[in-house]
Amino acid sequence: MPRRATKRGAERTPLSGDVDVLICGASFAGLAVARELAGAGAEVLMIDRYEIGERQTSACGIPTDWLKALDLMGSFRQEFPELVVHTPHGTARYDLPFTFSTFDYPALCSLLDDQNDARFETAKVNGRTGNTVHTDRGDITAPLIVDGLGWRRMLAGDEGFQPPDAPLSRGLEVHPFGSSGDLEIWIDRRYVPAGYGWSFPADDEIRIGVGSFDPRFHVKGTTVLLAEDLGSEAVRYQGNWIPHQLRPATADGIFFAGDSAGHCLPLTAEGIRTALYFGIALGRELRAVVEQRSTRSRALARYHAFSAGHEWKYRAMLGAQRLVPRIPPRLLGPAVRAMGAKRFIDWSFGHYFDVANPAFALASPAPLPSRTKLRAVA
Numbered sequence: 001m002p003r004r005a006t007k008r009g010a011e012r013t014p015l016s017g018d019v020d021v022l023i024c025g026a027s028f029a030g031l032a033v034a035r036e037l038a039g040a041g042a043e044v045l046m047i048d049r050y051e052i053g054e055r056q057t058s059a060c061g062i063p064t065d066w067l068k069a070l071d072l073m074g075s076f077r078q079e080f081p082e083l084v085v086h087t088p089h090g091t092a093r094y095d096l097p098f099t100f101s102t103f104d105y106p107a108l109c110s111l112l113d114d115q116n117d118a119r120f121e122t123a124k125v126n127g128r129t130g131n132t133v134h135t136d137r138g139d140i141t142a143p144l145i146v147d148g149l150g151w152r153r154m155l156a157g158d159e160g161f162q163p164p165d166a167p168l169s170r171g172l173e174v175h176p177f178g179s180s181g182d183l184e185i186w187i188d189r190r191y192v193p194a195g196y197g198w199s200f201p202a203d204d205e206i207r208i209g210v211g212s213f214d215p216r217f218h219v220k221g222t223t224v225l226l227a228e229d230l231g232s233e234a235v236r237y238q239g240n241w242i243p244h245q246l247r248p249a250t251a252d253g254i255f256f257a258g259d260s261a262g263h264c265l266p267l268t269a270e271g272i273r274t275a276l277y278f279g280i281a282l283g284r285e286l287r288a289v290v291e292q293r294s295t296r297s298r299a300l301a302r303y304h305a306f307s308a309g310h311e312w313k314y315r316a317m318l319g320a321q322r323l324v325p326r327i328p329p330r331l332l333g334p335a336v337r338a339m340g341a342k343r344f345i346d347w348s349f350g351h352y353f354d355v356a357n358p359a360f361a362l363a364s365p366a367p368l369p370s371r372t373k374l375r376a377v378a
């Protein structure tokens, strides 16, 4: 059972007031925004319903260079130079032009959190009126508000974003103890008609799961089946909805980053590095505002345009997401093997990598040398 660190009951004292920047959600997107605001001299408040790193939200696989670029190798678990792709009619090993790594979620969040000087409070966001966010501990007002709350896109102010009608995929995984040397995926209708299964080893545990592009397909039974097929126990579940369509990155004066903006990539459901990438881009725009080099309306326009400038890449990947399940299984095996040619892998994965290249992070200001938290003792 995860340790409950979040304040409960009488410890949950009122929280209200005005700040310069309010970041709602303290996972990949929110922490990346906060990092870029470090040292800007603004009063930044970050809130989440859980303590930072308390609730793992993914299999935690990412290109290794992102861990290096953000100085997060302290969270590293295991590295993979190859991707193993299984179909009912054969297996291919892709020699990747970059490596993927798995990491430890609490460790990564803690290391990333060390790179900001924001104040953090646990509070559940219930909604918003104008520039005021309503939480279970009170109302907080800010001219600059970030929604890094994940797929619900809670602060959009419209009727919301609900499965199964919204453009969402469904993902579930189990975390049995064990080890393996391969990063593996299964494109196999035995596990999911449209989507894929995965096994991401992370040192002493394996993250085995199934993702369905169709939100109506329930993945629990086939997640258990895949775990059984791999000789692993279906224990320690975690799952969530995964957006697979880009959404406007600003709306009604609010900035959205990560899953709230649909920044997770279609087809692969890779959403960590994109949450970091767009979070960094947003943090830089907000920093320019608090340092009076820009204005709120200019930041809204620039960040909106930056995110929308990636739309064609998201559309292309969504097209592939719709195409792959339509390929008859007997053709899929040979197609997957043919795509394993080194030149094709370097070209296709190179473009895929460039959708959110870690070089973007390296241009950011150096993180603070030491922890300079202003955490409030509530």
Ligand SMILES: Cc1cc2nc3c(=O)[nH]c(=O)nc-3n(C[C@H](O)[C@H](O)[C@H](O)COP(=O)(O)OP(=O)(O)OC[C@H]3O[C@@H](n4cnc5c(N)ncnc54)[C@H](O)[C@@H]3O)c2cc1C
Residues within 6 Å of the ligand: 024, 025, 026, 027, 028, 029, 030, 047, 048, 049, 050, 055, 057, 058, 059, 060, 061, 062, 123, 124, 125, 126, 148, 149, 150, 151, 154, 170, 171, 172, 173, 200, 209, 238, 239, 240, 241, 242, 257, 258, 259, 260, 264, 269, 270, 271, 272, 273, 275
């Ligand atoms: C099973 C599964 C496996 C995945 N594996 C991978 C993978 O290996 N690699 C990869 O790149 N992507 C993976 N993804 C996708 C990835 O998890 C997301 O794209 C990524 O987590 C998005 O980051 P985020 O910061 O936008 O949102 P999230 O990580 O979802 O964080 C949202 C934060 O907001 C907080 N929050 C939510 N609602 C409220 C509220 N009302 N009040 C206060 N706080 C709130 C949450 O506690 C959380 O901390 C996976 C997804 C799933 C479901």
